[in-house]
Structures are given as structure tokens and as C-alpha cells.
Amino acid sequence: xxxxxxxxxxxxxxxxxxxxxxxxxxxxxxxxxxxxxSYTQLGRNLSANAEMFERITRRFGKPIxxxxxxxxxxxxxxxxxxxxxxxxxxxxxxxxxxxxxNDPKVLIVAPMSGHYATLxxxxxxxxxxxxxVFITDWMDARQVPLTExxxxxxxxxxxxxxxxxxxxPDTHLIAVCQPTVPVLAAVSLMAxxxxxxxxxxxxxxxxxxxxRVSKTKVTELAETRPLQWFEKSVVLEVPxxxxxxxxxxxxxxxxxxxxxxxxLDRHVGxxxxxxxxxxxxxxxSAESHRKFYNEYLSVMDIPAEFYLxxxxxVFQRQLLPRGRMKWRDPLSDRLVDVRPQDxxxxxxxxxxxxxxxxxxxxxxxxAHDLAYSLPQSKQFHHFQLKCGxxxxxxxxxxxxxxxxxxxHFIRSQDPGKxxxxxxxxxxxxxxxxxxxxxxxxxxxxxxxxxxENQAENYKESVD
Numbered sequence: 001x002x003x004x005x006x007x008x009x010x011x012x013x014x015x016x017x018x019x020x021x022x023x024x025x026x027x028x029x030x031x032x033x034x035x036x037x038s039y040t041q042l043g044r045n046l047s048a049n050a051e052m053f054e055r056i057t058r059r060f061g062k063p064i065x066x067x068x069x070x071x072x073x074x075x076x077x078x079x080x081x082x083x084x085x086x087x088x089x090x091x092x093x094x095x096x097x098x099x100x101x102n103d104p105k106v107l108i109v110a111p112m113s114g115h116y117a118t119l120x121x122x123x124x125x126x127x128x129x130x131x132x133v134f135i136t137d138w139m140d141a142r143q144v145p146l147t148e149x150x151x152x153x154x155x156x157x158x159x160x161x162x163x164x165x166x167x168x169p170d171t172h173l174i175a176v177c178q179p180t181v182p183v184l185a186a187v188s189l190m191a192x193x194x195x196x197x198x199x200x201x202x203x204x205x206x207x208x209x210x211x212r213v214s215k216t217k218v219t220e221l222a223e224t225r226p227l228q229w230f231e232k233s234v235v236l237e238v239p240x241x242x243x244x245x246x247x248x249x250x251x252x253x254x255x256x257x258x259x260x261x262x263x264l265d266r267h268v269g270x271x272x273x274x275x276x277x278x279x280x281x282x283x284x285s286a287e288s289h290r291k292f293y294n295e296y297l298s299v300m301d302i303p304a305e306f307y308l309x310x311x312x313x314v315f316q317r318q319l320l321p322r323g324r325m326k327w328r329d330p331l332s333d334r335l336v337d338v339r340p341q342d343x344x345x346x347x348x349x350x351x352x353x354x355x356x357x358x359x360x361x362x363x364x365x366x367a368h369d370l371a372y373s374l375p376q377s378k379q380f381h382h383f384q385l386k387c388g389x390x391x392x393x394x395x396x397x398x399x400x401x402x403x404x405x406x407x408h409f410i411r412s413q414d415p416g417k418x419x420x421x422x423x424x425x426x427x428x429x430x431x432x433x434x435x436x437x438x439x440x441x442x443x444x445x446x447x448x449x450x451x452e453n454q455a456e457n458y459k460e461s462v463d
Contacts, residue, residue, distance in 0.1 A: 026050040048278035060298040070128040073421035088148035108135040111178040114255035122394035140300035152305040160186040173202040180207025191342040201347040210321035210366035222315030250307040252299030340370035347378035353387035
């Protein structure tokens, strides 16, 4: 039955299409400003019910970034999204600003964990006024023909290395969530080989560098199920009518069910509020809901080999913090040790959120213990209060409190660039250097907290 699940999902979507189209037509009819019923309670109720049904049964496609403009020094500047290189499983995008400013070059490594890179639209938008931004745009695995070969964690690391080499040594990496491990591994390998294209800095945000340090529902699920369970329960074959026919994947619709079930009460409550906003005619609040869920409900398939290797390497065996992770060189097919202790050039900033229930406190900070050869003057940490996982890279706390720290960190490692325009600093207050430097002591505070509150897990981690 499981191998038919993908077909059943597509069949259900196809069968509901006529009803979904009728609901969309009804919504348009009762929201038409020329229709007198649209101003009545009955009309708003009918319109709200129609939109709720249409959205619940819709399959959301890949969104666009839609970042056509940014503000620099108070002036609008056009932004052109270009593709720098296209590989079978990823494109490297650049948001080229129509200006001659010499700002730091930033490569955002987006997660391959179900959502598209556009989930980081807010991340890119906040960085654009002060940086030359690049991002990895991962492909939906069901759209990649089987002839393009497999994609696993080793391939992911290879892609990161290739993009770093392409952009050059003046690059600053930002890894959000899942990529923190492959990014740290890629930089470690470049350091071991004394690669001339080692990035100037890397910022690791809310990622599972060492999942032994603190537990979440995600880590507990991975640790209490054997790898064979994941392979049998969530890995499906792409149907023959897709370009990626017969490729084994972790489907997006199964991932979405997992995302929703983790905070089901919150999502149900959000949809109930959305319904009330529609009935009450609160257009702004309703549109805010649409924008968030249009993105959140857009999911893609992940290559099965990448998903399974990540579960085993990161969540079950914790090979990186244990000093046992290896990378398979695609050219020689030999296994190479991943040694974070070899990093001495690339500065490190870790970011964690107090309320993060995906990558909990201490998991990302563990990177500092692994990169112990890195001078303390190049190690920084920021712990954001009242901030969940999504808020680490999107929303007001990201824009007003986290992004300025990243901006200051990057520019402290790349002083030859143009200064941040004064008008931008007025809108997003920057930090004084002495205040920012004190964040380094946050690393020691986090370690003390871990020792006091989770001594057994922490001891195992450092051992």
C-alpha cells in the first residue's frame, strides 16, 4: 500500500479539482465589490467558507522571491535575480543590485529540508541593502531525471565547496538550520587542504551541529527509530508521469504533515483566526496569513539518499561532533576525514533562539568546541531571547536584532568594503563594537548552562 501512496495523493488532488474550481469561483463572486452580497454578513461567510476549502485542498507550487527592489541610503535600488550556475540539483542565484557599491559577498546556504529556498525571502530581503547576496536554490527531486544520478550528503558538501570556489575567498557563508552541518564540514575540508578559497566567515544559525546536547521532538524521533524504519515508512518512488520518474524521495506532502503535526494546535488556531478575519472583513490580517502559509505550504521532494544519510550522520550517530564524519571525494572516491579542528582562517558566528523547538539551545554552539584551533578573536555567539526557530531568520527580531549582529560580524572580518549607509543604520540600529564583542562571552555562558542543566548529555558531547 505504501508504494501507492504517491499515486493516491495525486489522485485525490485531481478528484478535488472540480470542487476547488467551484469554490474559487464562489469566492470571487462573493468578494466582487460590484456584488451587493459582498457587503453582507451572509456574503462574507460564504466567501470565507469557499476560500477556506480552496486553500485546504490546493497544492501550492514553488513561490518566487519577488525581490525587485531594495533601499540603500534611503534610495530605491533595482534588484535583478540572476542564475550564476545551474547544476542538476541546485542553482546558484545572485540578487544583483543595480549599484556600484562594494559590499561584502554573502552566500546563503538554504536548507534542503522540504521547503524551497524562498522560505528565506525575509533573510535575503534584510541582507540586500548591505550585502551582495547569493543563495543556493535546491531543486525539487521529483523534477530531476534519474539519469542525473544520486544526491546525498556528500554531494551537498561538494556543491557547497564548488560554490565557494566559484565565488572566491572574499565570501561569507550563512547556513540556516539543516545546512549548518554540511557547511561546517565543507569549510573543515577546505581548511584541511589549505584551499585558497576558504570563506572569510561562516554564520551558523539554529542548526543541529550536535544533537546530543539538547533534545527536541525531531531528535527524539530520529533516535528512537532505526534507519530502516525511515526507509520503509517515508521513502516513496516518484510516479512515472513526473520528470524524476522512479527516483526514490522523501515526498514533500509527507514532510508537510510532519511539520504541521509538530505544532498542530497553533496551525489550527491560525486557520480559525484566518476564517474570522475573512468574516470580519479584516483584509490586512487575512493577507498576512496568506503570505505566510503560501510559503509554508509550498514543499518539495528530497532525494531519499540525502535524507537517510542526514538522519544517520547527524541525528543518529552524530558523526561530526564525535570526530568520525567522513566525506567521499567524488573525483577519487576515497573517504576523507572531516576535521573542524583544522579551521584557523574562517571566522565563526553561531546564532540560537531561546524558543527554538527544532534545533534547541546548545546544538549550534557546539561548533565552537569542534573548531577549537580557531582563535578566540574569530569566535562569536548570539543568543536571541523570545525567538523560535522560524524567527531566527525571518520576522522583526531577525531584522532588528539578529541581522545587525551578522552584518557587524561580517564587516569586522571584511573591513575593506564600503561602510553601511547612515540612513540604513537609523532604520536598523547597529551595535557598538564593544557591545558586540561581549557576545563572545555568551559562548562560555551557554556552556555553563549546559553543564548545569544537562550535565550528562554535555559530558558525552565533549567526550
